[in-house]
Amino acid sequence: MSNDWRDFGPDPLSPPLRAALGVFVRHGYHGASIRTIAEAAGLSVPGLYHHHRSKQAILAAVVDAAMQEMLDHTRAADAAAEGDSPVGRFENIVEALARFHMARRDHAFVASTEMRSMEPATRAHHVRQRDEQQRMIEDAIRAAVATGDFSCPHPEDAARAVSSLCVSIASWYRPGGPLSPDEIVERHLVFARGIAGATTA
Template sequence: MGSDAESAVQLDWRDFDDDSLPPLLQSAVQTFVAHGYHGTTTRTLAAAANMSVPGLYHHFASKQAIIVAIMDYAMDDLWRRSIVAQAEAGPDLERQLALHIECLALFHAHRKELAFLAATELRSLEPDARTQHIAARDRQERMLVEILRAGAATGAFRATDARQVARALITMCTGISQWFDAAGPLSATAIAEDYVGYARRIVLGG
């Protein structure tokens, strides 16, 4: 994890204002969300990006390559933010849990379209890409599992089955991408704060 931490050291994990996703992929995200992977043609993707089809192929060899690039970006972005959040928490396991859940909640609110595609279009990936995406997803899950196991070992957490608890907490956070509305009554920050409270009650009791 050392090299990942070094590459992410300058990242403000709570800041989502700077979107480094290339414009072509940004337009592809919107198109895939609107029409689904199988309902989107290469011609539609090119038109959304104000490009010709040959111009699109200059950047990506296929529609599959585009969805893979989007899903890789989503998992990489979440992973880098999670590493920095854990480093900020230090050795305090309760704080590690709180900041990890805050990170998950903020990501799935601010990057809701990316998160939605990463969750729903796994079925559209070809076998090698699917295997790679599942590995990235499992790596992300293991970070929370390890926090929960460490807390259970010290008696701080009530998590006899850390993997099951981790999946419940992750599912709770990933669901935000399906309903969050930036124009709604609750901000992403407020929702993240609430979700940290829910996680604490599940893991700490009370």
């Protein structure tokens, strides 16, 4: 993982979970019936229950897998900039985030959209993961401010704004669209630097 944080391999979700994800994306958690999910997975209903305890457990598994993968990649991106300037760390993290929201657009969409459908424990776990990710951005901004590379009076707000911006990619990006992932990354790096108050071109 240390070097390939830019690459997302095939979806690691098990077939039933991937099927569930598709249904969640199209209909939302409450609009998705166990029957529809089972059909999409090519399983009978009890067959699906053999793999997962409940519909809620399916949601938790999908969301946790997504958040783990996101954290893995952003952490690796951060680590890969070890020794670089804080700006390099910031840019790596943003790039990892942006790439994740394209490569795993459905996963990210469901994770951000279905918070209210999660049971308290699941939701708390999810929020913790999201906060950790956001703090990584914030830390990088603070470091860059310390070196004078960024001029940013409110690093926490800027981090949230950058994060929101990357998350929102998942709601409009379509593979095969007019812009390539590389172009989208490039442009969002510019936006993110603008939000963080980069002082140099």
